[in-house]
Amino acid sequence: DQQVKQNSPSLSVQEGRISILNCDYTNSMFDYFLWYKKYPAEGPTFLISISSIKDKNEDGRFTVFLNKSAKHLSLHIVPSQPGDSAVYFCACAGNMLTFGGGTRLMVKP
Amino acid sequence: DTGVSQDPRHKITKRGQNVTFRCDPISEHNRLYWYRQTLGQGPEFLTYFQNEAQLEKSRLLSDRFSAERPKGSFSTLEIQRTEQGDSAMYLCASTRGTQVNTGELFFGEGSRLTVL
Numbered sequence: 001d002q003q004v005k006q007n008s009p010s011l012s013v014q015e016g017r018i019s020i021l022n023c024d025y026t027n028s029m030f031d032y033f034l035w036y037k038k039y040p041a042e043g044p045t046f047l048i049s050i051s052s053i054k055d056k057n058e059d060g061r062f063t064v065f066l067n068k069s070a071k072h073l074s075l076h077i078v079p080s081q082p083g084d085s086a087v088y089f090c091a092c093a094g095n096m097l098t099f100g101g102g103t104r105l106m107v108k109p
Numbered sequence: 110d111t112g113v114s115q116d117p118r119h120k121i122t123k124r125g126q127n128v129t130f131r132c133d134p135i136s137e138h139n140r141l142y143w144y145r146q147t148l149g150q151g152p153e154f155l156t157y158f159q160n161e162a163q164l165e166k167s168r169l170l171s172d173r174f175s176a177e178r179p180k181g182s183f184s185t186l187e188i189q190r191t192e193q194g195d196s197a198m199y200l201c202a203s204t205r206g207t208q209v210n211t212g213e214l215f216f217g218e219g220s221r222l223t224v225l
Contacts, residue, residue: 009149043113043200043216044152089151095165096142097214099151 003027004092006100013107019077021103023090026071032093033066035075037086038102044089048075080107113217115201121223122191130186130220134203141184142214143176144200152200158184191224198222 004025013019021035031052036044050057050064050073057064063076077084085107091097114133122128134141139160144152155174156166160181169175173191178184188195198219205213 004151006151041218043202043218045216046214091151096154096157097152098154099144101149101151 002101004090004098004100006090006103008103009101010104010106013080013105015082015107015109016079019075019080019084019105019107021075021077021088021090021105023073023075023100024071025073025090025092025098027092027094027098028068028071030092030094030098033064033073034091034093034097035062035064036089036091036099038089039086047088077105080105082107082109113201113203113215115199115217115220117220118218119221119223121225123225124191124193126191127187127189128191128222129188130199130201130222132184132186132201132203132217134182134184134201135215136182138203138205138215139181140204140206141178142202142204143184143186144202145170146198146200146219147196155186188222191222193224196222196224 006023034049035047037047038044048059048062048064050066066073087102087104089102090100116131142157143155146152156176158178161178173189176186198221200219202214202216
């Protein structure tokens with residue numbers, strides 16, 4: 001059973017526009033939520049996180065939103081840049097991180 | 110380079126052979142995690158250590174998989190009698206204490222296994 005799902009395997013966005021990546025989870029015991037970014041031939045790198053007691057966290061161009069009642073989180077990137085092209089994983093934290101399947105973001109110049 | 114180091118980066122083996130991967134975490138990181146990633150999927154948790162103690166191993170995929178961290182520093186992941194379905198990227202990550210919640214989980218570049 002997949003506890004964390006990213007239903008969009010890919011997303012294409014024009015440079016300068018907003019990218020919105022979505023993630024759904026099923027386990028209400030998760031207490032921290034994170035987004036990781038992965039380039040080819042590299043391990044995932046941490047991008048931004050949010051505690052379950054908050055509904056929004058912002059860091060520069062990146063904002064994560066959490067809707068606990070819907071068990072849904074999203075990552076907004078504004079404005080999108082070609083260098084943002086990568087695979088993005090959401091992850092939910094207990095004793096370990098449980099990852100979604102990833103969304104490949106392509107930002108076109 | 111003071112990041113998480115994994116060796117080898119790529120291993121090609123024949124079905125039925127044993128393979129071992131090594132992970133050197135960031136120094137002073139007492140928690141070490143192993144994940145597996147297959148094509149088009151997210152990292153899948155396998156096991157983790159707090160110092161030398163293996164705190165969770167029920168997610169190891171079968172009894173052919175085993176991991177050790179004998180001195181609380183580097184770790185090894187061994188797969189015995191490899192099968193073609195074991196072909197994947199094996200990722201190691203480390204962190205200090207319980208900071209997995211803050212995102213301070215640092216991943217290595219992974220060891221890619223190809224079983225022929």
